[in-house]
Amino acid sequence: xxxxxxxxxxxxxxxxxxxxxxxxxxxxxxxxxxxxxxxxxxxxxxxxxxxxxxxxxxxxxxxxxxxxxxxxxxxxxxxxxxxxxxxxxxxxxxxxxxxxxxxxxxxxxxxxxxxxxxxxxxxxxxxxxxxxxxxxxxxxxxxxxxxxxxxxxxxxxxxxxxxxxxxxxxxxxxxxxxxxxxxxxxxxxxxxxxxxxxxxxxxxxxxxxxxxxxxxxxxxxxxxxxxxxxxxxxxxxxxxxxxxxxxxxxxxxxxxxxxxxxxxxxxxxxxxxxxxxxxxxxxxxxxxxxxxxxxxxxxxxxxxxxxxxxxxxxxxxxxxxxxxxxxxxxxxxxxxxxxxxxxxxxxxxxxxxxxxxxxxxxxxxxxxxxxxxxxxxxxxxxxxxxxxxxxxxxxxxxxxxxxxxxxxxxxxxxxxxxxxxxxxxxxxxxxxxxxxxxxxxxxxxxxxxxxxxxxxxxxxx
Amino acid sequence: xxxxxxxxxxxxxxxxxxxxxxxxxxxxxxxxxxxxxxxxxxxxxxxxxxxxxxxxxxxxxxxxxxxxxxxxxxxxxxxxxxxxxxxxxxxxxxxxxxxxxxxxxxxxxxxxxxxxxxxxxxxxxxxxxxxxxxxxxxxxxxxxxxxxxxxxxxxxxxxxxxxxxxxxxxxxxxxxxxxxxxxxxxxxxxxxxxxxxxxxxxxxxxxxxxxxxxxxxxxxxxxxxxxxxxxxxxxxxxxxxxxxxxxxxxxxxxxxxxxxxxxxxxxxxxxxxxxxxxxxxxxxxxxxxxxxxxxxxxxxxxxxxxxxxx
Numbered sequence: 112x113x114x115x116x117x118x119x120x121x122x123x124x125x126x127x128x129x130x131x132x133x134x135x136x137x138x139x140x141x142x143x144x145x146x147x148x149x150x151x152x153x154x155x156x157x158x159x160x161x162x163x164x165x166x167x168x169x170x171x172x173x174x175x176x177x178x179x180x181x182x183x184x185x186x187x188x189x190x191x192x193x194x195x196x197x198x199x200x201x202x203x204x205x206x207x208x209x210x211x212x213x214x215x216x217x218x219x220x221x222x223x224x225x226x227x228x229x230x231x232x233x234x235x236x237x238x239x240x241x242x243x244x245x246x247x248x249x250x251x252x253x254x255x256x257x258x259x260x261x262x263x264x265x266x267x268x269x270x271x272x273x274x275x276x277x278x279x280x281x282x283x284x285x286x287x288x289x290x291x292x293x294x295x296x297x298x299x300x301x302x303x304x305x306x307x308x309x310x311x312x313x314x315x316x317x318x319x320x321x322x323x324x325x326x327x328x329x330x331x332x333x334x335x336x337x338x339x340x341x342x343x344x345x346x347x348x349x350x351x352x353x354x355x356x357x358x359x360x361x362x363x364x365x366x367x368x369x370x371x372x373x374x375x376x377x378x379x380x381x382x383x384x385x386x387x388x389x390x391x392x393x394x395x396x397x398x399x400x401x402x403x404x405x406x407x408x409x410x411x412x413x414x415x416x417x418x419x420x421x422x423x424x425x426x427x428x429x430x431x432x433x434x435x436x437x438x439x440x441x442x443x444x445x446x447x448x449x450x451x452x453x454x455x456x457x458x459x460x461x462x463x464x465x466x467x468x469x470x471x472x473x474x475x476x477x478x479x480x481x482x483x484x485x486x487x488x489x490x491x492x493x494x495x496x497x498x499x500x501x502x503x504x505x506x507x508x509x510x511x512x513x514x515x516x517x518x519x520x521x522x523x524x525x526x527x528x529x530x531x532x533x534x535x536x537x538x539x540x541x542x543x544x545x546x547x548x549x550x551x552x553x554x555x556x557x558x559x560x561x562x563x564x565x566x567x568x569x570x571x572x
Numbered sequence: 573x574x575x576x577x578x579x580x581x582x583x584x585x586x587x588x589x590x591x592x593x594x595x596x597x598x599x600x601x602x603x604x605x606x607x608x609x610x611x612x613x614x615x616x617x618x619x620x621x622x623x624x625x626x627x628x629x630x631x632x633x634x635x636x637x638x639x640x641x642x643x644x645x646x647x648x649x650x651x652x653x654x655x656x657x658x659x660x661x662x663x664x665x666x667x668x669x670x671x672x673x674x675x676x677x678x679x680x681x682x683x684x685x686x687x688x689x690x691x692x693x694x695x696x697x698x699x700x701x702x703x704x705x706x707x708x709x710x711x712x713x714x715x716x717x718x719x720x721x722x723x724x725x726x727x728x729x730x731x732x733x734x735x736x737x738x739x740x741x742x743x744x745x746x747x748x749x750x751x752x753x754x755x756x757x758x759x760x761x762x763x764x765x766x767x768x769x770x771x772x773x774x775x776x777x778x779x780x781x782x783x784x785x786x787x788x789x790x791x792x793x794x795x796x797x798x799x800x801x802x803x804x805x806x807x808x809x810x811x812x813x814x815x816x817x818x819x820x821x822x823x824x825x826x827x828x829x830x831x832x833x834x835x836x837x838x839x840x841x842x843x844x845x846x847x848x849x850x851x852x853x854x855x856x857x858x859x860x861x862x863x864x865x866x867x868x869x870x871x872x873x874x875x876x877x878x879x880x881x882x
Contacts, residue, residue, distance in 0.1 A: 405587060409858075414594070416842055417854065421598035502714060509716045510823055510839045522714075529720045529828070533727065543717040551712035 145483045152563040159559020165552040169545075173363035182357040185517045190316070190324070191341055192352040193535045199285065200341040204333055205315035208232050211278050223292050223306035226276065230315040234279040236290060241304040244272045244294035248301065251279065252289040256307060262291045285314035347537050350527060355541055362519035362542065366549070369431065369504045373438040374496035380439060381446025382489055388447070389454030400451065403444035411441050415503065416512055434513060438500055446492050453485040460484075487564030494557035498550035505546050521546045577870060584862045589639075591858035595851045596638055600631060625649070647852030652844050658852035661837055666856075668743060669822055669833035675753035676818050677811070680760035685807060687761070688768020689800060695773065703765065710762025715755070715821045719828035722755040741830040752829045756821050760814045764807055772803040808875060812868030819857060 143151070153159055191198070215226035215237060226235040236249070252263025267277055279290075287309055294304040316324075318333050333339070346355035388399040418437035419430045457463060463480050471479070501521075507513030508522030516523060521542040528539030622628040625648075626637060641648065647658035687707070691700040726740045738747050775781060776799070784794045819835070826836040834853060841849035 405583070405590070409587065409591060416850075417595055417598040420842075420845070420850070498712070505714050506716070506824065509714075510827065511843055525714070525716060529716065532720055532724060539717075539720060543714070543720075547709075547713045547717070550714075551708060554708070554711060 149487070149563040153559055156559040156562060158555050159563070162552040162555040162559065165548060166556060169363065169367065169549055169552070173360055173367055176360035176363075177357070180356055180360065182354045184357040184361040184519050185353060188342055188344070188348060188352040188354070190352070191344060191348050193350050193531065193538065194344065194348045195535065195537045196345060196347040196355075198347065199314070200343065201338050202314040202316055202321075202341060203230070204318050204321055204335050204337045204339065205230060205232060206335050207317050207319070211235055211276075213237075213276050223290060223308040225308075225310060229310045229312040231283040231285060231312045232280070232315055234283060234288070234290075234310055234312055235276070236279065236292075236308075236310075237276040238292050238306050240272065240275050241294035241302075243296065244302070244304065245297045246270065246272060246295045246299070247275070247277075248293045248295055249277050249279075250291040250293065251281075252291070253286065254289070255309075256289050256291065262293070263289065268295070283312050285312055287311045346541055347535075349524070349538050350531060350535070355537070358519040358524060359521070359541055359545060362521045362524055363545070365431065365514050365518065365520040366501055366504055366522070366546070369434060369438070370497045370501035370549070370553075373435045373442070373500045374493055376435065377439040377443040378446050378489060378493045378496060381443040381492075382450050382485075384443060385447035385450030385452075386454050386485075389451040389458070392455075396451070400448070403447050406441060407444040407448075409441055411437075411503070414441055415507060419512060431514065434504065434507065438503065442496070442500075446489070446496075449488055449492060450485055453488050454481065457481055457484045487560075490564060491557055491561045494553055494560055498553045498557075501546065501550055501553075576873075580866045580869060584859075584866050587862050588855070588859045592639065592642055592855050593635075595854045596635060599847050599851055600634075625651075642855065647855070648848040650846055650849050652841075652846040652849075658849055661849060662834060662852065662856055665832055665834040665837050668831060669819075669826070669835055672749065672753050672756060672822055672825070672831065672833060673815070673818050675749055676757035676760070676822075677815065678757075679754055680757035680764055680814070680818070681807065681811065683757070683761040684764025684768055685800075685804060687765040688807075689772060689803070691765065691769045692772030692776070692803075693795075704769075707762045707765045710758050711766070715759055716824045716828065718755045718758050719752075719825050722751050723828060726751055743831045743833075748831075752825050752831060756818060756825045759821065760817060763814065764810070767810060768803060768807055771806045772799060775799050775802050778802075805872075805875065808868070808872055812865040815861065815864045815868075819861065 190202075191200075211227075211233070213226075215235075217225055217227065221239060223236060223238040226237045227233075229235070238247070241247075247269045248265055249267045249269075250262035250264065251266045252261070254263075256262065266279065266281060269275075269277070277292075279288075288311075289307065289309050291305055291307040293301045296302050318335065321333055321339050344354045344356065346359065349355055349358065384399065384403070388396045388403075391399075415434065415437040418440075419433045422430060422433040422436075457480060460480075463476060466476060466480060504513055504520065505522030505525065508520045509526045511526070514520035514523050516527075524542035525539055525546070528535075528537075528542060532539045619628070626634060629637070645659070647662070650656045650658060650661065653661075687703050691703045694700045723740055726738055729738070730736045730740065738751060739745075742748055781794065781798055784798050789797075822833060823835040823839050825831070826833040827839055830836075834857075837849065838853045838857070840846075841853065
């Protein structure tokens with residue numbers, strides 16, 4: 112075979128150094144480093160850039176938001192419970208409540224009617240007696256009455272037929288109520304004689320209440336008949352009257368803290384573990400990877416819950432630390448496997464051998480070739496690890512094993528919101544949308560990073 | 573092949589043993605015990621209770637008894653439900669979870685293969701864009717939101733129709749199963765669609781497809797015989813891990829739709845710190861998941877002969 116190698120005549124002159132100009136390569140365009148090239152490619156990906164902006168906006172929302180919107184996330188505003196965003200905030204000042212003797216100031220009309228203008232202090236109803244009735248039952252509904260449907264909640268029953276009035280003071284709000292009065296016969300069963308009306312109370316509070324809640328706007332003393340405005344809650348309030356915007360900002364801290372710290376830690380550990388196995392190779396590598404295979408088989412969520420119990424944190428208590436510990440302890444093998452594979456692959460690459468042949472030292476090899484070529488994979492794993500950590504936190508908080516009230520977290524808020532989603536959808540909607548947007552942004556950013564950083568893993572589109 | 577199977581099974585047994593040991597240690601590391609509850613217990617009663625549950629023995633002995641019981645498949649007695657065996661709880665409620673899970677897997681894999689194939693067929697056209705939009709949504713929205721929205725949709729549907737077409741919650745008939753299993757399978761379906769799409773697109777440029785085209789095979793035959801069949805392989809690989817995802821997802825779906833499955837029991841036991849039930853269900857779920865992954869891996873060897881060689 113040696114004879115097939117062409118024989119080239121060489122003279123001593125061929126080994127003389129070239130002139131300086133000839134040694135320099137001719138570069139047709141500016142040289143781009145790996146990261147510059149990746150950044151250009153990422154910038155061209157509109158979805159990834161929008162996601163990057165969303166991630167930055169979310170970080171600002173949780174870090175700077177509470178500085179701008181200084182409302183205590185656990186302060187309860189009991190005047191405004193479960194209010195949707197943009198709900199009416201004006202309230203009229205009324206005289207303190209006085210008991211009702213049965214007189215009426217509004218003109219008499221047939222049927223069930225108001226005796227006084229209705230406000231949130233009391234709704235005073237009177238009605239016409241039904242012949243033959245022995246008592247009356249009063250129903251209240253929050254949805255319009257339909258034929259054949261329920262009349263709502265039976266809130267009271269009179270003792271005698273002489274009593275044809277009722278004062279409702281039960282948790283009144285400035286919403287429309289549908290009242291029905293049904294006559295009862297001597298046996299106490301309902302007869303087919305109904306009178307119905309709808310009432311929308313005016314929101315009122317007393318002067319003292321307004322003063323004690325600091326609702327005064329001008330220097331003039333408040334008097335009955337004035338209107339004041341309740342505190343502003345841009346995104347409404349939850350079922351305890353807590354400000355949704357402030358809770359979302361503080362909840363983001365927990366969600367994003369877990370979502371970012373846990374992946375950083377376990378990806379870091381995975382990189383150290385994987386690169387060690389890859390570098391050492393041989394038997395050590397085999398044993399290390401066998402252990403990683405074993406950890407990967409452990410069911411993550413079951414172990415998260417076990418960890419929490421082992422830390423002595425029961426349901427109803429927050430456990431951010433055990434959550435992070437469990438995530439780190441169980442999630443690293445994926446990264447370790449990936450990094451080991453990369454290291455093994457890069458170590459055998461032609462360009463590494465070429466560099467070594469040219470006399471590159473180990474330091475140079477590691478910094479110049481190994482790290483940049485595994486960094487892409489590591490970064491991509493990191494961005495994809497964030498949404499899954501956020502999902503895990505949300506899931507655990509949702510089943511009541513994550514962050515416990517009163518500490519807000521998006522998962523916990525969704526869990527609370529789901530209980531009243533039919534009546535107050537905003538309590539579920541906001542945290543759920545924020546979780547979705549965050550996860551979506553990190554996923555798209557991860558896709559973009561993968562395309563930009565790693566030509567081999569590029570998703571085919 | 574036999575050696576491989578045996579190896580995998582042994583590995584699985586070690587994993588299950590580790591899960592059991594970790595569960596045991598976790599339960600015993602907890603400060604306090606199930607007896608220090610709301611009711612004051614006199615020392616005598618306490619002693620009797622400890623004797624009943626075997627808690628008066630040294631830890632090592634308890635561990636040996638525990639492992640022996642596990643090997644016989646005995647998970648003990650529930651702490652919070654008087655005299656109810658954990659085995660009974662599992663026997664009664666696991667079939668419900670399994671039915672729900674199997675339906676969800678069927679929905680997810682059929683949907684994933686169908687949508688994935690469609691997106692690859694209509695690459696960068698309207699169906700692709702619409703389906704991929706929903707896929708991204710499906711990957712980004714947490715399962716409890718899907719569950720809530722699914723229930724809300726049912727309420728609105730029944731409201732609109734004026735009669736109850738599909739029940740909003742509960743368990744019993746096929747109509748109870750449809751929406752919860754669909755909701756449960758959605759996340760996996762989205763993931764499988766994405767996978768199916770990329771594996772379809774990978775195959776489009778392959779040599780054997782070009783050969784088939786060159787031979788003049790009809791397009792439908794190329795699509796079903798060559799493209800679809802080969803593209804399904806990666807989907808089968810991830811089915812094992814996705815069973816784990818569906819199992820944990822079922823905790824949420826069962827809670828929201830009030831389905832008396834084992835997942836809901838597990839969540840309840842965790843919230844009430846019913847230790848034996850947590851231990852039993854954890855070990856049970858753990859072994860189930862490990863077994864599923866092994867089965868899928870072995871099945872894969874039968875489906876794709878190339879794997880067996882390596």
